[in-house]
Amino acid sequence: MEFRQLQLFVAVAEELHFGRAAARVGMAQPPFSQQIRRLETELGVELLTRTSRRVALTPAGSRLLEDARELLAKRKDVITAVQRAARGESGTLRISFGASSAFGLLPGIVLRFRSRFPEVTLHIDDRERQEIGAALLAGDVDLAILRAPFRYEGVTVERLLRERFILALPASHRRAREKVFALSSLASEAFILFPRHSAPGLHDTITSMCVAAGFSPQILLEAGSWPSVLSMVEAGLGITIAPMSARALRLKGVAFRELRGASGWAELAIAFSGPEPSPAAAHFRRIAHETVARVE
Incomplete structure (x- = not known):
């Protein structure tokens, strides 16, 4: 029993007329009637009673009509679901992020993605x-920021x-009322930074800027996430240099100030395995770039 046979049977069961049913599915009546006979032979039951004046469903035909409609509807649902998954409109998307990129931009990207693709589970x-690259290649993660x-x-x-980059210092700092800081003026300050293994590019950029300004930063403490770093700043344990998006954390005890003489840039990247991401990941990537364009 094939889906095509069920479609033909539903047509004749609803029309109760072979001529109209054949026309409805775009077939000539003789091959249409042959297909219905073949279906009855395969099932070993009579589905329709036929006279010169009328066509009627047998009890078996009535039951098959009910089930056939359900099967055909389910088939349509399956096809639609498969096609939506192929287009990246449903399914599961696994996103990973490094600790230094977990604030500011990511929530906005996720919010926009979920509003457009609610059937994709994130x-x-x-x-x-150091784990992210291997996770991408292994397929454990679809996309990383x-x-x-x-x-x-x-x-x-x-x-x-x-x-x-901007400067983050305790709101109680003796210089907190100043609006702009020269990087070279921070030589005597205690710094709080990421450990280098967590964000080597960010760590090296910050330390290189300090060296270019004439000093090596005195790193008093290290913490693995921006909330931790800025909480220590808020507690008065030191200062830090952070990307502008760190302001999104809005800690009352932290003052963010413009930094003069900081020539480097903080860069955020999106990564995926292979030359092209999966369809759902491609949607997320596009929305990420759109979100950045709004911010910039």
């Missing part, structure tokens, strides 16, 4: 930077956002 986690530069064989990396 799984979002944070991972150590992390601080650039990032290189991993077999992984495509695209720049998503380029932003300037």
